[in-house]
Amino acid sequence: MLSTRATEDAGSRRPSGVLIGVLALQGDFEAHERVLRRLGAGVREVRVIDDLDGIAGLVIPGGESTTMMFGVQREGLAEPLRELVAGGLPVLGSCAGLIMLDCAHLGLMDIRAQRNAFGRQIKSFETDLDVAGLPGGPLHGVFIRAPWIAEHGDGVEILAEVDGHPVAAREGRLLAVAFHTELTEDDRLHVLLLEWAQSASAQAPRG
Amino acid sequence: MRDESTFAVKTGLAEMLKGGVIMDVVNAAQATVAEEAGAVAVMALERVPADIRRDGGVARMSDPEMIAGIQEAVSIPVMAKARIGHFLEAQVLQALEVDYVDESEVLTPADESNHIDKWAFKVPFVCGATNLGEALRRIGEGAAMIRSKGEAGTGDIVEAVRHMRSITGEIRRLQTLADAELATAAKELAAPLDIVRLLAGDGKLPVVLFCAGGIATPADAALMMALGAEGVFVGSGIFKSDDPPTRARAIVEATTHWQDPERVAAASRGLGPAMVSLESSKLEGEQLLAQRGW
Numbered sequence: 001m002l003s004t005r006a007t008e009d010a011g012s013r014r015p016s017g018v019l020i021g022v023l024a025l026q027g028d029f030e031a032h033e034r035v036l037r038r039l040g041a042g043v044r045e046v047r048v049i050d051d052l053d054g055i056a057g058l059v060i061p062g063g064e065s066t067t068m069m070f071g072v073q074r075e076g077l078a079e080p081l082r083e084l085v086a087g088g089l090p091v092l093g094s095c096a097g098l099i100m101l102d103c104a105h106l107g108l109m110d111i112r113a114q115r116n117a118f119g120r121q122i123k124s125f126e127t128d129l130d131v132a133g134l135p136g137g138p139l140h141g142v143f144i145r146a147p148w149i150a151e152h153g154d155g156v157e158i159l160a161e162v163d164g165h166p167v168a169a170r171e172g173r174l175l176a177v178a179f180h181t182e183l184t185e186d187d188r189l190h191v192l193l194l195e196w197a198q199s200a201s202a203q204a205p206r207g
Numbered sequence: 208m209r210d211e212s213t214f215a216v217k218t219g220l221a222e223m224l225k226g227g228v229i230m231d232v233v234n235a236a237q238a239t240v241a242e243e244a245g246a247v248a249v250m251a252l253e254r255v256p257a258d259i260r261r262d263g264g265v266a267r268m269s270d271p272e273m274i275a276g277i278q279e280a281v282s283i284p285v286m287a288k289a290r291i292g293h294f295l296e297a298q299v300l301q302a303l304e305v306d307y308v309d310e311s312e313v314l315t316p317a318d319e320s321n322h323i324d325k326w327a328f329k330v331p332f333v334c335g336a337t338n339l340g341e342a343l344r345r346i347g348e349g350a351a352m353i354r355s356k357g358e359a360g361t362g363d364i365v366e367a368v369r370h371m372r373s374i375t376g377e378i379r380r381l382q383t384l385a386d387a388e389l390a391t392a393a394k395e396l397a398a399p400l401d402i403v404r405l406l407a408g409d410g411k412l413p414v415v416l417f418c419a420g421g422i423a424t425p426a427d428a429a430l431m432m433a434l435g436a437e438g439v440f441v442g443s444g445i446f447k448s449d450d451p452p453t454r455a456r457a458i459v460e461a462t463t464h465w466q467d468p469e470r471v472a473a474a475s476r477g478l479g480p481a482m483v484s485l486e487s488s489k490l491e492g493e494q495l496l497a498q499r500g501w
């Protein structure tokens with residue numbers, strides 16, 4: 001039988017696991033879910049406001065930012081998301097997720113993204129890159145019609161660059177990357193999100 | 208070191224299109240309507256399948272000027288169709304930097320025995336399939352995304368359902384086989400053994416699977432998602448209906464919320480008449496597009 005609503009797997013009931021929401025309006029949300037489950041986290045697909053209840057962290061996946069923003073407006077998710085982030089919710093945004101975090105979209109980070117900055121699909125690529133503060137050596141990133149960060153505020157820490165353009169940035173517990181590690185076996189960015197989510201949960205336990 | 212056009216990069220774009228609706232458009236104005244309705248990509252072509260069916264004659268790759276106009280008009284990915292086996296049309300589309308080439312049975316085939324060698328291209332390809340063997344042959348040729356063929360331009364979902372059930376059913380059957388039985392299964396499917404082995408282990412295609420052909424309503428889109436499609440192509444169904452912007456938004460909404468019948472119901476209200484449809488079981492041999500390709 002098909003499930004009737006957003007899926008919530010057994011992991012979410014595991015006492016040690018934190019519950020991470022994955023924005024599932026469109027995009028590669030299942031790839032992110034696989035990584036999070038591999039790491040023992042509980043996962044909930046977020047499509048409507050009620051799905052945000054009780055999550056300790058959020059992933060905004062890759063996809064088409066115009067489609068995703070259209071969905072966020074249709075579902076009225078923007079304001080509830082801003083409130084959660086103001087309350088300390090950690091967020092990982094990849095590719096379209098980076099664009100969604102910027103000042104022209106959800107306005108959660110003090111960055112302005114340049115869409116499709118590297119060009120059309122034929123210019124998409126994969127490469128190793130050094131990410132500041134990330135232990136374990138270079139990270140392998142897959143860049144699909146990827147954006148870069150054209151402008152950012154003083155409170156934003158740039159973690160990685162390609163061709164002199166910022167492609168990874170951190171502001172508090174918000175992490176935006178222009179590339180996809182969820183399509184690889186490298187889970188380090190998701191581990192970071194889980195660590196933030198765990199410490200946030202410890203400080204302010206949620207119902 | 209930077210690697211372009213790897214298989215991960217080619218399949219990666221299809222991963223990003225998941226859960227979305229790709230809409231056929233014939234000009235920049237329609238492309239803008241599609242983008243504003245939430246389409247994840249547009250398919251640029253001169254005539255939608257319903258018109259190709261009505262007009263008859265040879266259907267070819269679209270005018271590069273029209274494709275370039277659509278690329279100018281929207282920021283979402285732009286796909287375009289090449290005839291089966293017409294690798295020169297595909298090279299032209301690659302030179303235009305379209306984001307995906309659809310080697311499509313909707314156009315008149317150019318080669319009766321060979322599909323395009325898709326490994327030779329930097330641009331990724333999507334190809335149609337009616338069953339698992341056909342899907343795996345296309346992947347073996349380098350396709351980075353598969354769609355059901357359905358019966359384009361009819362507004363009749365029955366063929367797409369047949370193709371999707373055939374593909375997913377055969378995948379389930381493969382998973383029940385012992386390793387020693389996979390070589391014979393590959394022979395019967397006329398498919399590459401290494402991909403059959405991979406599939407039997409993973410239980411899913413190594414590329415993204417979309418549905419195409421005959422989607423006319425939000426419920427059609429939701430049905431195909433429930434049957435295992437990871438997203439949908441809508442051809443004539445939107446711009447041959449009475450109210451394209453509203454119908455386009457509704458199909459996008461139903462594709463996201465396919466698991467929630469109340470949302471599909473809400474999306475389906477007040478859309479006006481769907482496209483004028485043809486019952487595909489009443490079509491004669493040469494009118495059936497899904498039989499093109501092998």
